[in-house]
Amino acid sequence: GNSVTQMEGPVTLSEEAFLTINCTYTATGYPSLFWYVQYPGEGLQLLLKATKADDKGSNKGFEATYRKETTSFHLEKGSVQVSDSAVYFCAPGGGYNKLIFGAGTRLAVHP
C-alpha cells in the first residue's frame, strides 16, 4: 500500500521567510498527490494537488511539483505569512485509492 514520510516539525519561521516542507512517498502505480492543511480549530482542507508526473500544483502562493523519479512532492512558499501557521499533511492517493496521510508538519510563523 501507499505510505508517506514527511519532514518533522515544528517548523518555525519569521514572516516573509522561504518555506520548504519535504515529502516523499511510496506507492503502487502513480497516485495523485495532495497537500492538505489544518488551521487551528478547523477541519482538513485541500491546499493543492498534482495528478501526474511533473505536474505542479499551486494555491495561495504554495507550490509542489510531482517528481516521479524521486517520489517526492515537496511543498514550497516563497514568503510565508503569520496566517500560514497551521499543520500541513502530504497524502498520496485519491480517486479510486484512499488517501494515506503523513504525520503532518506544524508550521509556526512569527511576525
Added chain:
Amino acid sequence: DTGVSQNPRHKITKRGQNVTFRCDPISEHNRLYWYRQTLGQGPEFLTYFQNEAQLEKSRLLSDRFSAERPKGSFSTLEIQRTEQGDSAMYLCASSLISGATANTGELFFGEGSRLTVL
C-alpha cells in the same frame, strides 16, 4: 452549507459506554470515508463506502467498531464498550468517483467529531 457535516462535534463519555457518530456527506458524493486522528498525528484510515457498500476496513477497526451507510447517503460510526484509547478526533470525508474523476478526485473533510473517554 453544502459541505460534509458531522455530529456531534464533541462527545464525552465514560469508559464502557457506546457512542455513535453521524456523517452527512456532500449530497452527490458516492464515496464516504472514516478516519481517526489523535493528537500530533495524521489521520489514519478506518473504512470507506462506495454508495451503501463497505469496501474496505482497516485493521485499526476492531470488533467494537461498526460503520454503516444504509441508503448510500449518511453514515454512522458506532463504538461499543469505549476505552480510553478510543479518545480521538473521528473524521469523515466524501468524494465523487466517476470515470472522469477516477484519478484526480480529492476528499472533502468534515470538521470532525471529538471523542473523549473518561
